[in-house]
Amino acid sequence: MNIQKVAVVGGGTMGNGIAHVFAAAGFEVTLVDVDRAVLERAVATIRKNLDRQVEKKTLGADDAKAAFGRLKPTSQFTDIAGSEFVVEAVPEKLEIKKEVFKHLEALTRPDVILASNTSSLSVTELAASTKRAANVIGMHFMNPVPVMKLVELIRGLATSEETFKTVQALTLRLGKTPVCSNDFPGFISNRILMPMINEAVFTLMEGVASKEDIDQVMKLGMNHPMGPLTLADFIGLDTCLYIMEVLHRGLGDDKYRPCPLLRKMVEAGRLGRKSGEGFYKYA
Secondary structure (H helix, E strand, O other): OOOOEEEEEOOOHHHHHHHHHHHHOOOEEEEEOOOHHHHHHHHHHHHHHHHHHHHOOOOOHHHHHHHHHOEEEEOOHHHHOOOOEEEEOOOOOHHHHHHHHHHHHHHOOOOOEEEEOOOOOOHHHHHHOOOOHHHEEEEEEOOOOOOOOEEEEEEOOOOOHHHHHHHHHHHHHOOOEEEEEEOOOOOOHHHHHHHHHHHHHHHHHOOOOOHHHHHHHHHHHOOOOOOHHHHHHHHOHHHHHHHHHHHHHHHOOHHHOOOHHHHHHHHOOOOEHHHOEOOOEOO
16 A cells, blocks of 8 residues: 555654654654644654754754654544544553544544554454454554664454555554564563563562662663663553553463552652652652
8 A cells, every 4th residue: 555644643752753753754644632732742842853863863954854844733633534544642541542443433434554552452452443453453663763663563353464564564664673463462572571670670679689780780781771670760650550450461360460569659659750750760
């Protein structure tokens, strides 16, 4: 399919990053968020990140200007009509995503592929809420989207081969590397990553070592770019807890039981960077 017009629904961290990479790759992008304040922040973030790419000489000034010109921010869902591909990037709650998909289905042609940026939820269940399950797929970008090369493609039970091949080719057009996962809780990335983070929190809670030493072991001993507790703060402790709950509930194995300290931190509002404090404090 010669896709040129893309809609991204959700202007948060992931949504504005996804809109950025599509616009930079030459697509016309409609970025939708019903919250005008979120939309304004998203546009400002995209402009800032494009400028940063120009400064680092990974993108030409004219190319950055053209990319920004291809971006159409809007608070009206109806503006996605005419889009040839849609990526949903709203909060990681199944009921919210299902409601969004109902709107997307009503506003787009029946052949348009609907992709979800979910990091842990069932693509099969999401697809079943539509009448075009064969055209629904998971497209899990990594944060920060403009920098990270990986995109995890998740096949729902009904996802067609044509849909998968189309989105795989689309991912390559973005300059990203696609990997394929079947639809199991956490997929590949979070099935492996989140239990590691959760175990690091257990290690801290049980007094095995300080947070600094836990992070140093993984950075210097395992060559990870950041330690698991720092990474948890970056992701958001509420997100980490939510994904662990999805894994625990979906796989039914107590090895995925969320650490009590992780739960306590979330209850205290210490969510990491976005709240100013998690395992570490931030300005």
